């Protein structure tokens with residue numbers, strides 16, 4: 001396989017993304033056709049394998065694959081996990097259990113977001129979550145490295161990204177630290193894009209943008225529901241905008257992860273009563289997001305027989321299970337978690353159960369809320 005074969009694979013990737021409507025402009029096409037993704041994957045990635053006899057995250061080394069197969073992997077439109085529980089794929093001695101802690105995101109997802117970001121010549125961009133540096137490289141190609149600042153919390157991941165970016169001659173400003181703080185209070189970024197998700201908009205970002213700036217945020221939470229919102233900042237420093245169509249998600253920022261917990265058991269003897277909102281609400285993309293808005297400090301702990309919400313702050317619990325008579329709920333503790341979910345579900349039902357793109361978000365330095373329909377519509381405060 002030669003350099004020109006890799007270039008051909010990049011063109012094919014660009015064609016596929018264009019056919020799916022994700023790649024829409026010549027300038028981003030030029031970036032996709034120029035940036036060698038294989039360089040950003042390093043020497044190994046993890047593949048998820050469902051063989052019950054061993055842990056699922058299986059390292060695949062470049063040296064074990066033939067070069068054409070490796071390049072075909074690099075230019076597949078798929079996410080390649082590069083680190084699991086902070087072990088990089090090239091240091092894993094065998095398959096691992098646990099959660100991915102860094103990856104090269106799906107090119108279609110990254111490119112679709114970059115198109116949505118609506119950048120123009122002369123814009124300066126703050127990227128949160130450098131990861132492998134692939135998306136940083138696309139930004140550098142599009143705007144020039146001097147316009148790009150990228151923040152990564154994991155020093156080893158950041159160092160690998162720095163080396164890959166330098167290898168292709170790109171020298172953006174790379175910051176190692178918690179992206180919650182953004183980079184440089186008083187900076188005037190035109191755009192902020194985050195490729196990890198957050199429970200709310202980190203407030204420091206509001207002090208690092210100018211009027212008219214756009215912030216593309218993936219909002220997530222402790223029920224693992226995700227939705228992307230495009231916020232625009234007005235003269236008063238308020239960021240407001242609507243959630244985007246589609247179904248995009250990202251790993252959660254380390255600083256917003258839920259606290260670990262041991263086994264959680266619902267206390268015996270609680271009163272159980274029928275509810276018109278069954279556990280299947282959490283199987284729906286928007287329904288789950290809504291439940292997360294209604295009970296923002298609750299974690300979802302489920303099994304096949306029952307759904308359990310557990311509020312980390314107060315210890316309150318809600319248990320929902322369905323039988324032939326329909327769904328029934330039992331609640332325990334000071335916060336009536338399922339009452340809040342039922343109330344949110346009622347507002348959503350009366351609006352016709354729309355996709356999350358019917359919702360919007362408003363963020364000021366002191367308060368953040370998500371609303372349905374318009375800022376005057378039903379509202380849920382984010383856990384700022």
Ligand SMILES: C[S@@+](CC[C@H](N)C(=O)[O-])C[C@H]1O[C@@H](n2cnc3c(N)ncnc32)[C@H](O)[C@@H]1O
Pocket residue numbers: 101102103104105110128129130131132133134135136151152153154157177178179180195196250251252253254255
């Ligand atoms: C999905 S990857 C980013 C993908 C990357 N943009 C790419 O194209 O390769 C998510 C990254 O977010 C980083 N991360 C997690 N929490 C963070 C935080 N609080 N601040 C900055 N980076 C964070 C992780 O270490 C991980 O490398």
